[in-house]
Amino acid sequence: MIAIETAGLCKQFKGKKMTRVDALKSLDLQIEAGEVFGFLGPNGAGKSTTIKLIMGLLKPSSGTASIMGVDSTLTDSRRQVGFLPENPAFYDYLSAEEYITFVGSQFRMDSSLLKRRTEDVLKRLDLWEARKRPMRGYSKGMVQRVGLAQTLVHDPDVYILDEPMSGLDPIGRALVKDIILDLKRRGKCVFFSTHITDDVEKVCDRVGVIVKGSLVAVDLVENIMRSGVEGYLVHLRLQDGAGRNFAGIEPLRVAGSTSEFYVSCSAFNAFMGEVNASGAEVALVETRRRDLEDFFLSLVNRP
Amino acid sequence: MLSIVTITLKGIFRDRIFQGIMVLSVLFIFIPSVASLSMRQVTELSTTLSLSLISFIMLLLAIFLGATSIWKDIERRYTFSVLSLPVSRSTYLVGRFLGIAIFMLIAALFLGSAAIVSIKIASLTYPPARPLLWSAIITSIVFDALKYIIVVAVAMTLATVSTSFFLPVFGAISTFLAGTVTQQVYDYLQTPSAQAAVSVVVRKSALVLYYLLPNLSGFDLKVHAIYAIPLNTQGLLLSAVYFLIYIGIVLSVGALLFARREMK
Incomplete structure (x- = not known):
């Protein structure tokens, strides 16, 4: 009703x-x-x-x-x-x-x-x-x-x-x-x-x-x-080759055996495919998104 | 509607301005003493002063309550809360009016009682030439209250369209002043000398105003009360019917105007 x-x-x-x-x-x-x-x-x-x-x-x-x-x-x-x-x-x-x-x-x-x-x-x-x-x-x-x-x-x-x-x-x-x-x-x-x-x-x-x-x-x-998701921050634990890239994406940071990557939505599948194939351990995946405030501001500021 | 009447009465009794106005009733204590200074017709003077004091206080109350009640509700944004309840604007207006009208009658009762005590003291000290006609005194007070209830209705109707308190306050004062003389002006315009001296346009305009403005002279019974003149029952009945019809018309106009008002 x-x-x-x-x-x-x-x-x-x-x-x-x-x-x-x-x-x-x-x-x-x-x-x-x-x-x-x-x-x-x-x-x-x-x-x-x-x-x-x-x-x-x-x-x-x-x-x-x-x-x-x-x-x-x-x-x-x-x-x-x-x-x-x-x-x-x-x-x-x-x-x-x-x-x-x-x-x-x-x-x-x-x-x-x-x-x-x-x-x-x-x-x-x-x-x-x-x-x-x-x-x-x-x-x-x-x-x-x-x-x-x-x-x-x-x-x-x-x-x-x-x-x-x-x-x-x-x-x-x-x-x-x-x-x-x-x-x-x-x-x-x-x-x-x-x-x-x-x-x-x-x-x-x-x-x-x-x-x-x-x-x-x-x-x-x-x-x-959901539509505001822009990409992911992926933390990988690598036994060897810390600092290497996957699907052409360079790490943002390297700390010991852990590398941190920013992966866009479009590149996520290819990136994860290579990660899986390499046997690297996925420590953490964080979603990077625009929040409601960004969505609101984009509408308000639209010409 | 009953709950709106109740909160209106609570608002009046808790208002400091009202309390200040009612302090004026202390003056009743001094009336017998002041009247005794006249040396003769002390009781008549006491009656005059008492009824005039009631009139003055009731006028202040009518202007203060009638002109500011709706205006204050809008100004302080109380109307947003109240008119968003399942209350029609006409119910709200009539409820507010009835609350004030009931209060005016209560005030008349209170002030009238003080006046009666004051007049009684004066009459015991200086017995009048003609015996007091208590029924005329009481009726005069009641009709005075009715007169000021009409002023309240006019003030409230003006407040329904006004964005400031100037229109309801000064409009009500002007209506009161004009309303007390419309009958005399009308009577004068019927005389042959007025027919000759006053232009047709002015006479027609005066006639329109005579019907538009309240005729308050019929509610003034002070002369009957002061000089113990018996009352004309038929005249009183006519005034009472006029009161009801005039109030009905004025409030209907007020309700129509208020229904169209935007609560920005």
Whole structure:
């Protein structure tokens, strides 16, 4: 089942001097239920605009967006969603407990279930001790955690998180990654925007890259990682003839009986054939690859 | 909607500006003493001062709460969180309005009680020539609250389209000032001298404004309260119906405008 779908989604804003700014250009995207989708893009690429359109906070100039098959312009489309806005802000005169209870009540949760779930999420996000204090006294990281808690309290099927790691310390970031992986295990759909590639690499099934309002790539993270393999670093232990070459490839380094070779993907089979024939012992093979950040940068910097 | 009303009320009671405004109610203590300086009609003056003080405090509250509530939610980006819940924008707007309206009635009850104590003390010390008509005093306070609830609705509707607080604040103040005189202007324009002196364009424009702006004069019952004049039940009923219809129209317009607003 498709959890989130956009079709030809466009958004134009009025710029200065009667100009028009294309914030989003014909976005076609389908995100399946149970999928963790990372939405990568540099600042100002259109990530938050896309999310606001999906959440009905902005009206599309053209095209449509839907959540679990319900058009985003309808209030009911938000019934199965947990949404974390970018740099979230909540009624700061309320305590975390009051706010989470308020959110749960909007989803018509049964009061005993809401009480139990509120306690669970506040404890999980390490807010239990501070739950009675007004949020105006919270740090940025604590507010961000309240934001995550309010997405979890009603246990929706779809999570839309705009920069969920923003403002969090390394412990908080690890916690969020854990939460996303847990949601993935439980078959929930998570759509989150970020400009930090490491976050995507660790938790996402699929990634979309948006640059200047256009979706320039969508692929499985696994495919990107596989296609990014550039070559191998092969460590050979040679009884004699340390420093000799194989398939015309000279060693990079020689240390005692061990030689280290950089072998490109295309030369790998021929190289290993000669190694096997020579009876040399393969001590270690390391994959040399472009990581997701290189992939992302290559797309962003593409002319 | 009930939960939005509840958080609105919590927000008002926990706000320091509101607490500052309510400190003004301390002035009720001084009213009997100040009124006694007039040497005559002390009770009438106490009633005038008490009702005027209620009016002033309620006006401050109406402007402060009506004009800043929606604007502050947008400015501080609370709307991103709340409007991404399964809450329609009209429910949110009406919920916020009802929260403030309920608060205005609670404030009227609190201030009215202080005013009644103040007037009672003055009347016991300096008995009035005409016996006090408590029903008129209480009705005057209630209708004053209704008047300021209309101002709140106007301010909130202006806030749905405004990107700063200037429009809702000054728009609400202007509407309040104009609303208190529209009936007099209308009555004047019906006189033969006005028909002769005022151009047709101005008369037509004034007529449009008369129907567009709230007519707040029907909610001003201070004269009845001060001079113990019996109330006209039919007139009160008409004002109450006008209140409901005007609020309904203004909030419907506000909801339509707010639904079209982009949350950038």
